Amino acid sequence: MSPVARKTTVLVGDRRIALTNTDKVLYPGTGTTKGQVIAYYERVAPWMIPHVKDRPVTRKRWANGVDGKVFFEKNLPDSAPDWVRHHTIAHKEHDTEYPIVDDLPTLVWMAQQAALELHVPQWRFGPRGGQQHPDRIVLDLDPGEGVGLRECVEVAVAARELLQGMGLDPYPVTSGSKGIHLYAGLDGRVTTAQVSDVAHELAKALEQDLPDLVLSSMSRAERTGKVFVDWSQNNGNKTTIAPYSLRGRDRPTVAAPRTWDELGQRGLAQLTMDEVLDRLEAHGDLLHPVASAALSVGRPDSGHWDSDRTQRANDAERPGRDRLATYRAKRDPSRTPEPVPVDAPSVREDGTPTFVIQEHHATRDHYDFRLEHDGVLVSWALPKGEPTDPGKNHLAVMTEDHPLEYGGFEGTIPVGEYGGGTVTIWDDGTYELEKWREGEEVIVTLHGRTNGVRRLALLHTRGRGKGRDGDEKNWLIHRTKDQPDRLADAGGGTGAGGASRPSAATARAERKRIDAAAPSATAPTDRRTMQATLASGALRLDPADWAFEMKWDGIRALATVRDGRVTLRSRNDNDLTDQYPELQELGERAGVDGVYDGEVVALDERGRPSFQLLQDRMGVTKPREVEAARRRTPVHLLLFDVLEADGHDLTRLGYTARREALTTVVEPGGAIEVPPEADGDLDRAVADSAERGLEGVVAKKRSSRYAEGRRSEAWLKVKHHASQEVVVGGWRPGNGRRAGGIGSLLLGVPGPDGLEYVGRVGTGFRDRDLDEIAEVLGKAERATSPFVDVPRPDARDAHWVRPTRVGEVEFAEWTADGRLRQPSWRGWRPDKDPGDVVRES
Structure with missing residues (x-):
């Protein structure tokens, strides 16, 4: 600007x-x-x-x-x-x-x-x-x-x-x-x-x-x-x-x-x-x-309807006989995609009652809260949504009863029709009923597929009998101070691999939870990792709502176990299986087939993940070379999430439920570890991470489901040192000891107009690194610059290469003109493509 x-x-x-x-x-x-x-x-x-x-x-x-x-x-x-x-x-x-x-x-x-x-x-x-x-x-x-x-x-x-x-x-x-x-x-x-x-x-x-x-x-x-x-x-x-x-x-x-x-x-x-x-x-x-x-x-079929408005008007005159009469009278099924069933509702006598919360973008944006009761969805509009603070109640305006089919509805109600606007499902699931006093008070515990378990109370604002079909529709919705006990943490220690094995009772409970998950219809090769967002500013995260994990300095991998055989895929879908044969041990330590999310790391002499050491294993695929590298630099797989277990899709479950599933079905040991959550609050976790010489902390919202293939604010990463993934677009010759070879690499980050130049890096290399880099870049030479703009001094003696390789640097800060200050080379990122690279703020 x-x-x-x-x-x-x-x-x-x-x-x-x-x-x-x-x-x-x-x-x-x-x-x-x-x-x-x-x-x-x-x-x-x-x-x-x-x-x-x-x-x-x-x-x-x-x-x-x-x-x-x-x-x-x-x-x-x-x-x-x-x-x-x-x-x-x-x-x-x-x-x-x-x-x-x-x-x-x-x-x-x-x-x-x-x-x-x-x-x-x-x-x-x-x-x-x-x-x-x-x-x-x-x-x-x-x-x-x-x-x-x-x-x-x-x-x-x-x-x-x-x-x-x-x-x-x-x-x-x-x-x-x-x-x-x-x-x-x-x-x-x-x-x-x-x-x-x-x-x-x-x-x-x-x-x-x-x-x-x-x-x-x-x-x-x-x-x-x-x-x-x-x-x-x-x-x-x-x-x-x-x-x-x-x-x-x-x-x-x-x-x-x-x-x-x-x-x-x-x-x-x-x-x-x-x-x-x-x-x-x-x-x-x-x-x-x-x-x-x-x-x-x-979406669920909305059912058949004879669009005779006269019949609907007659139904509306008999609300005592048909609780959906008002609902029908307000809707023309020939003009709206909403479900409008013909028959009067019948009470479902089997199963657990359901709930749904729908986000409704209409004349005034709001949320619709619906509880299955007596064969219909009893409904309230929440102008400010569901409360998350027990000290702050929200208004709940009772509306007409809706059919059970509405629990699966998402769509657009045309402008000019009743409730015109877009409806999407925000959360749904089942609930436990504690109290239902008609027109006065309702207390339920929700078991949401997206936002987890919570206990809510609905209270009419002015006494008995005026909460339905009367002039006074206003209720209050309250999040109770006493909430359901949270599921136990994954373990007690802070060291990698310190997670304890759950009890038999916990295992049985978790098996029930897994059995309740939706069957998986996604092929393992179609799975994608969820990505964390870099945190900015001072964070105040309640440990009751957020879990804190150490950030491991390695390569992200999705591990699929099928009949004891393990396949590993990087974030950019490269097959890593042959590079890390010792990780086949997961096939023995996973009690069920599944898809697991984790980090491949190499540990230094103090037991800390070292990205530099891991470079020794990257890109090595020939059996003899792999075996030699394995003896020099063994690797571990640190698991922190599970997307599928025993044929069930767990991505719609909350973080806490997935973590319990992970610790239930995987027996850590050897090359396979399941690091526990960190103790205490975020400040304690960050301090522990720094003391142990780790990269940082990842905060994960306990109620969040696994958002495949996208970056989410439900996972926030906090780093001790600024790092940046970069695309290498060229190099400049060295002087002195580096004369005749590579002196520095020219770096870029994709932007709206192309590859934007962010500076050059000439430190952090070992001599062996420079020799390997020269060999790689020598096969990728091109005649013209791949960057949008490069300062003339940096371009004067540059050798340009095709911008296909991604590396990573540490740096002090961004300069005012968008350059990296004091960058230091960390290594190649073969698990990333140029399109993955974004500018870290």
Whole structure:
């Protein structure tokens, strides 16, 4: 930011966002400023977010306006706020961390980045970050030279007939550029490849029907005078401009849903952002059926309903006979994706009662708290959510009873319908009922799959009998001081390998817990590690809510045990099995097959993990060399988590439950260790870590589930020394004793515009290190610099290399111009790809 740039901090939802240069003109043709762009995305958010929710977002940014340079950005930059949700996609040569736009603050932050265009694929991430089947099909009608919207409409009408013949209902969107997109919702039962094949066949059928107008092949030479039906955007690796996204053209046009009647009108044109906002206020989202269908994929079936409003009105007049009458009277099942069962509820007599807490982004954002009771979900709206402090009660407003099917509902209720907005599940599970005094008091202990066990009380504010179907709906929800006993810690000592074996009673209890977990449907090769976020500022973490573990200085590995055989994979999916044969011992020490998370370490003479020593084992795969390195430098596997055990998926269980499962099923010893939690609070853990010469501490929220493939604030890492992973992009010759060889390495960190130069490192090397580095880099030479910018003195005698290798340095601090001060080489990181590297703050 320049010294004269204006900066304003605003509150968006519950997030503070710094807005800069809001008066900068991004569309010179219309004078549209960055501030107006931000205001557009803020207003369009309720209608746009359902179309991009849970999808990886690729951005096209015009920092200096549409007449300037455009930046194409996939990775989430290290400068992004830590509250921006993201998921990692593993590509063949690297992993990419994509942001997810699930809320208004994230959308506003992207607008602040001058990300005018947002592009998304036709599929969404699943609950654990896996790629789901596509939930929509899209045809992009792109006019070539000599044709325009009128010809696209002719093709769109023909395509509509074909799609309807397949049982699909297409919706048109003028793309904001030149053509038209056709969307149709899918049920998520077919693969990306199958959808892509169908789209290709549709394009070829249109070309056969309209040979003088339609082109289905990718040949650009043949596009003149024809409409190219681009079917390829259904490929899982391709994206389409998101509905309601701006376009980076001469005017602020928008990818805007239209009606079929509009397409037939004279003067059809692309719409600008002001026109789109006016239409939304008047008519709502014309594309909402596609979003609703997408958000319902994989959710429980909402049941069949005869949409006769007269019958619903009659039901509403008999609330004593049907507790769902009020619920039905407020909803038209032909307009909302919510479950609206026909039959009156019946009480379920078997099993444990369930609960659900749903996050509801509506006119006013809130949470809905629902308890299964007497055949329905008795429901309260929580404007401030569930309380976490026994000293602070929260308001709970009783609402109408909901059907049991609502416990699995996630989706978008259309604007204009009752409760219009997006609903997602925040936590769900079972509960133990302690007291239920109708209209007065309810006390329950929740067993949540996401947020663990807690005891809550609901109290009506003014006495008996006024809490249901009366004028007074206000209750208080209270977190009781007496909470269920927490599960025992993993062990008592602070030394690695000091965990004790649990008792038989604990083992039986944990076996019951594992049996209650969801069966695992994820292949071990599809598993990804959860990543910690670097902590900043002074932390005040309650040990009742957080566990503290030592941070081990090694290489992260997922260990899969199958029939006594162990396979090891690094974070970037490299096979490490042959490099560390001594870790096959896990196959004997794990009582059940499973997938375990841990760190491969080499210990120095004082028993401390040494990253430098571990370098001796990295990349060695030939049996004879492995055996020699094993004798010189044995390794250990320090386990700290378990993703799957005995065929059951444990990732949705809380941290404490997973740790108990780990200590139950693994017998530590030999090369396999299960280090316990640290004693005391965070300050004590940090002091112990420093005294033992370790790298730092990782704080883990006890209630947090295992978030595969993404970085999470539920795990916070606290380091004693600043370290940074770097991409090596070149080297400079040495002097004196190093004359004729490598003197220093030129380092970079990926940024929005490419590989950003962060300085050079010339210390921390052993002579053997430099010889090995010279051999590696000699095979990767290139003629030009891979960096965005390098100071002339550093570039003067530089030898450039392909930026494919990742290393790690320690350093004193970041300089004002973004360079590493006093870096020292620690070693290669073969477990990381360049796409994994982010700037540590």
